[in-house]
Amino acid sequence: MELDEICRPVSEDLTEVEVRLKAAGEVDSPGLSELLDYGLKGGGKRIRPILVLLSGRLFDGSSDHLMPMALAVELTHLATLVHDDTIDNSVVRWGRPTINTLWGSEQAVLLGDYLFARGGELTASTGNIRVIKLLSKTLMIITGGEVAQARSAFNLEQTREHYFNRISGKTASLFVLATESGAALAGAPEESIQILQEYGNNLGIAFQIVDDILDFISSEEEMGKPVGSDLTQGTLTLPGMLLLEQYPEDNPIKKLFQERGGWEYITRAIDLVRNSPIIDQCFDIATRYHNRACRRLDQLPDNEFRQSLYGLADFIITRRK
């Protein structure tokens, strides 16, 4: 299933999301407006708004409630990207210069703060205390987790448990925010909300594993950012972990982390991973999370939105960019 087809049941809502994202950039301050305009039209697949909309529509939730939340989740996501790029000194995202590259890290920090605030405002506008609380909790998990990640940079003593905790906090928590809030705003039964939490969490983990694989096997052209950026930042992801486990001798990641740099080690690590069974092994693990995500979906109402949740899960582990 192509992403377009998956989105068809919520395509009108998604058009509205784009319109409102554009409108969110029209503020009274010329400086801020310029930053927002650039920051909001960047790209990205809008997976998180799609999750809010599908999870809510599945239970006949109304646009009035779901739309602000879909926007809030996307703005929150964009805020974390803007801060991430600033922290990592990333130069390119979505095939174009990052905010920090064009306007400096000061403006990028402030833009991120503004986007967090705007996400909070939109969430508050739902009037639903549960989702408001969930947004704050999620942000605490994400930012708390990122402190841990930054501190574990260039550290070889990381287990898979560390890795799964990290990506669960960094990525899956926002997926859970999306699915849980969509369902909660639609007034879904608690049992169903739980199924969608599970779906969001496992889908988020699968999504991040694939992201981490793509950082090894994709091209800058396809990803819109340089290959190997995780290793450049000293971030150890699943493919790198498997490489360390399976090739303990003369391992380029070991050298990279010990010497805290060296482009030739990154190239060699990428090369080794590509020409080994590691990629398949990583996709197998991602597929396991995909299956867990979908395991209880059959207990939800059987409609086109549920079909799209299955489709989205498939898309997430088969995508190549």
Place this chain on the structure above:
Amino acid sequence: MELDEICRPVSEDLTEVEVRLKAAGEVDSPGLSELLDYGLKGGGKRIRPILVLLSGRLFDGSSDHLMPMALAVELTHLATLVHDDTIDNSVVRWGRPTINTLWGSEQAVLLGDYLFARGGELTASTGNIRVIKLLSKTLMIITGGEVAQARSAFNLEQTREHYFNRISGKTASLFVLATESGAALAGAPEESIQILQEYGNNLGIAFQIVDDILDFISSEEEMGKPVGSDLTQGTLTLPGMLLLEQYPEDNPIKKLFQERGGWEYITRAIDLVRNSPIIDQCFDIATRYHNRACRRLDQLPDNEFRQSLYGLADFIITRRK
């Protein structure tokens, strides 16, 4: 009135605020915990929690509601300081190294994000949609305003209107959050909440004017940060504006801003301001806002908390650090 005496009616609550701030630093992640521990015991006068507590107690509000909000407002304030220091590359605050100096700007950005999130979570825990919305709005005003401020750095074409808009967004908005949320959580009548909004707004402006004066006339020892930091950042504040108006010829700020630097110009500007009527003129303007702040306080219940609101206003314009 000394600050201690002003705080006496809410002193037990303030002790509890300190205990809970300390507890907020005890999290499961060692890295984050270290940052929080340092960030939360920094210093500061806790003016904003005092405002929440006085405004709420005035209407017999309960600790259960006011305490999380008092903490939320302080954490939000601390978050903005951590990000400000990072953006400005400030080295010292409260007489000790800043977070960005000790842990680098990456960790500082993340700590600020975490504190914003924690502030949001505490606000959400009040269950009061009005104050939750107000928090997000306030953050949008503050961060939106800071983008504008950053863009107006080293710009000589700024009017007093710009200045008052800027400090109203940057400082007074958080004071309004404190007073309005305190009163609203205590179930105060709308008319009274309005009076406290006015109080917060005008008090915030007076507070910031005095802050801007102190940046010219105080000492590093008293302030806990270098004198002249606003000029160093290219930020034009009220004393500087008056200096430009009153000494248009051979003005050191003009040269500083045109050449974008020069410590000797800062020293000369400070010297000129100190030995001119400008400081008195600025205090007069601050006093005008002090008076506006207090103008309608007599319509509020006559009790010790109201007395402290008067006392706090006096303290804010007579303080010398």
